[in-house]
Amino acid sequence: MARIAVDALGGDRAPHEIVAGALDAAADGIEVILFGPAGTETRGLPLVETTGEIEMHEKPAEAVRAKPDSSLVAAHVAVAEGRADAVVSAGNTGAMLAAGLLHLRRVPGVLRPAIAVPIPTQRGPSVLLDSGANADARAEHLLQFAYMGAIFAQEILEIAQPEVRLLSIGEEPEKGNQLTLEAHALLAAASDLGFAGNAESRDLLAGAADVVVCDGFTGNVALKLLEGTIKTVLEALREEITSSPRGKLGGLFIRPAARHLRQKLDPDTYGGAYLLGLRGLSVIAHGNSSARAISNAIHLAARGVEHDVVGRLAARLPERRSSAAV
Amino acid sequence: MARIAVDALGGDRAPHEIVAGALDAAADGIEVILFGPAGTETRGLPLVETTGEIEMHEKPAEAVRAKPDSSLVAAHVAVAEGRADAVVSAGNTGAMLAAGLLHLRRVPGVLRPAIAVPIPTQRGPSVLLDSGANADARAEHLLQFAYMGAIFAQEILEIAQPEVRLLSIGEEPEKGNQLTLEAHALLAAASDLGFAGNAESRDLLAGAADVVVCDGFTGNVALKLLEGTIKTVLEALREEITSSPRGKLGGLFIRPAARHLRQKLDPDTYGGAYLLGLRGLSVIAHGNSSARAISNAIHLAARGVEHDVVGRLAARLPERRSSAAV
Numbered sequence: 001m002a003r004i005a006v007d008a009l010g011g012d013r014a015p016h017e018i019v020a021g022a023l024d025a026a027a028d029g030i031e032v033i034l035f036g037p038a039g040t041e042t043r044g045l046p047l048v049e050t051t052g053e054i055e056m057h058e059k060p061a062e063a064v065r066a067k068p069d070s071s072l073v074a075a076h077v078a079v080a081e082g083r084a085d086a087v088v089s090a091g092n093t094g095a096m097l098a099a100g101l102l103h104l105r106r107v108p109g110v111l112r113p114a115i116a117v118p119i120p121t122q123r124g125p126s127v128l129l130d131s132g133a134n135a136d137a138r139a140e141h142l143l144q145f146a147y148m149g150a151i152f153a154q155e156i157l158e159i160a161q162p163e164v165r166l167l168s169i170g171e172e173p174e175k176g177n178q179l180t181l182e183a184h185a186l187l188a189a190a191s192d193l194g195f196a197g198n199a200e201s202r203d204l205l206a207g208a209a210d211v212v213v214c215d216g217f218t219g220n221v222a223l224k225l226l227e228g229t230i231k232t233v234l235e236a237l238r239e240e241i242t243s244s245p246r247g248k249l250g251g252l253f254i255r256p257a258a259r260h261l262r263q264k265l266d267p268d269t270y271g272g273a274y275l276l277g278l279r280g281l282s283v284i285a286h287g288n289s290s291a292r293a294i295s296n297a298i299h300l301a302a303r304g305v306e307h308d309v310v311g312r313l314a315a316r317l318p319e320r321r322s323s324a325a326v
Numbered sequence: 327m328a329r330i331a332v333d334a335l336g337g338d339r340a341p342h343e344i345v346a347g348a349l350d351a352a353a354d355g356i357e358v359i360l361f362g363p364a365g366t367e368t369r370g371l372p373l374v375e376t377t378g379e380i381e382m383h384e385k386p387a388e389a390v391r392a393k394p395d396s397s398l399v400a401a402h403v404a405v406a407e408g409r410a411d412a413v414v415s416a417g418n419t420g421a422m423l424a425a426g427l428l429h430l431r432r433v434p435g436v437l438r439p440a441i442a443v444p445i446p447t448q449r450g451p452s453v454l455l456d457s458g459a460n461a462d463a464r465a466e467h468l469l470q471f472a473y474m475g476a477i478f479a480q481e482i483l484e485i486a487q488p489e490v491r492l493l494s495i496g497e498e499p500e501k502g503n504q505l506t507l508e509a510h511a512l513l514a515a516a517s518d519l520g521f522a523g524n525a526e527s528r529d530l531l532a533g534a535a536d537v538v539v540c541d542g543f544t545g546n547v548a549l550k551l552l553e554g555t556i557k558t559v560l561e562a563l564r565e566e567i568t569s570s571p572r573g574k575l576g577g578l579f580i581r582p583a584a585r586h587l588r589q590k591l592d593p594d595t596y597g598g599a600y601l602l603g604l605r606g607l608s609v610i611a612h613g614n615s616s617a618r619a620i621s622n623a624i625h626l627a628a629r630g631v632e633h634d635v636v637g638r639l640a641a642r643l644p645e646r647r648s649s650a651a652v
Contacts, residue, residue, distance in 0.1 A: 202554025228528025250579025
């Protein structure tokens with residue numbers, strides 16, 4: 001049974017929604033260990049008492065070093081020491097990355113960890129990486145992201161032969177910037193990868209590929225644009241509809257359809273993103289996670305433990321790297 | 327009266343929709359000159375006969391040099407020689423850039439031209455640049471894009487004091503990649519610019535700023551993601567609605583509201599993007615432009631002529647450049 005270390009202080013709605021989500025996951029048979037200050041209302045779940053908190057505005061690397069007993073860092077240490085199998089937090093993303101690098105450390109051969117975000121597309125789930133761990137990246141990093149994303153797609157999204165594409169500004173191999181042109185060449189040379197060429201951002205939500213690879217700056221811009229645009233379009237539609245009596249009446253009839261669509265496109269569907277490339281499993285939940293998002297993030301972490309995502313990465317990545325043109 | 331050279335062969339729906347759009351603009355008093363092969367059905371509009379066509383798949387710089395008599399190139403030459411004031415084409419974007427650089431040439435002091443795309447946001451229009459002319463850019467290019475965008479916002483969007491933001495992955499100045507960190511410093515030092523800090527992509531459609539600055543790779547990814555996501559969300563909603571009798575009934579009632587929203591968010595609202603930084607005015611229309619889009623693009627070009635956008639850029643940019651920390 002997977003043992004998941006959960007940061008009770010992470011996120012805007014901590015600790016209430018975190019504990020509620022943890023209870024929900026525990027009810028499904030996942031062993032949850034909360035990390036938070038003495039007195040946290042855990043509603044029966046085990047608590048490892050911590051002192052200090054890393055806040056959203058803090059400088060990640062400094063905060064992680066300065067606050068080894070904070071809930072976020074202590075949860076990582078528990079994974080590093082084998083007292084838990086994975087860590088989940090809705091806290092400071094940079095601190096998650098810093099704590100992961102410091103305490104979980106990289107899988108040998110991994111140049112850079114990447115944030116892999118599952119996106120519910122019209123065609124089914126796809127994974128976008130890197131979604132923000134590396135604002136600047138080199139082509140060989142993108143090649144590794146592709147392999148890590150493919151393993152994620154196989155083990156977590158259950159896609160047997162994932163199709164991998166490189167996010168660029170045209171489908172033709174010669175379209176792109178210096179980074180994507182170099183990455184395209186490396187990806188095309190990696191014959192065991194399932195690389196199918198470039199993807200255009202316009203197809204991201206429709207389902208451009210099972211694995212979409214890019215640098216962390218581009219991925220973060222794309223992810224936030226996707227989320228913000230879905231939200232703005234649905235809000236604007238609601239405004240248009242409620243601005244006339246006729247529209248209001250129609251709104252009543254389409255409410256179930258609109259709700260269903262919102263659920264389909266909801267980033268909380270998966271609840272979190274994997275930080276891939278570390279020796280321990282780390283799941284980063286949205287800052288404003290609800291109980292449902294936290295429960296889903298814990299399930300996502302447990303699934304990664306059961307499928308031994310870290311072990312598979314460790315076993316396959318270096319071999320694959322050397323077989324490719326690096 | 328503005329004289330606009332229109333490439334009758336540009337775009338997927340040429341020449342029919344191009345000519346229809348040109349007629350519509352001409353009816354509003356704009357002098358339109360079509361460029362296309364002998365025998366083009368111009369419905370009374372003047373035609374400059376050309377031979378050859380630059381197609382969408384051709385390599386831009388090569389094609390522009392190899393086909394000086396093509397409709398796209400000849401329309402540029404007409405502007406360069408003073409026989410027209412601006413050029414509009416829905417053809418190959420790269421060829422528009424190449425023909426602009428070769429025949430219109432850069433405004434002295436301009437390092438790189440940029441594609442400025444007006445976006446209809448919830449707060450009103452904003453302009454995103456560069457949207458694809460420079461897949462790789464340096465910080466000093468982004469500084470110039472900011473000035474060019476501000477002039478565009480003043481003259482074309484009629485925003486007296488445009489707010490300028492840099493597209494990045496966090497609002498804090500220290501969030502970003504190497505390029506945006508350097509650009510942020512330059513922009514912050516340009517005290518005459520109206521720079522208000524970083525913008526996040528999640529706010530783009532809601533209206534993050536009057537002018538949003540980025541490199542051409544990021545801008546192109548953002549623009550296509552925005553358009554594709556709006557389209558996919560509205561299509562998915564339609565599918566959800568029409569999958570039940572109840573939803574179908576509601577769909578009838580909300581149809582006017584949905585249509586109004588689509589119009590508000592329609593990229594055809596402006597019909598085209600400016601290629602800024604050249605000595606002549608160039609408007610690039612969408613490849614699949616309808617007559618309405620072409621008419622709007624011609625109006626956009628005429629407006630740029632009337633407001634002497636090129637002259638204002640030429641007069642203000644070098645002075646501003648030297649006053650900033652370049």
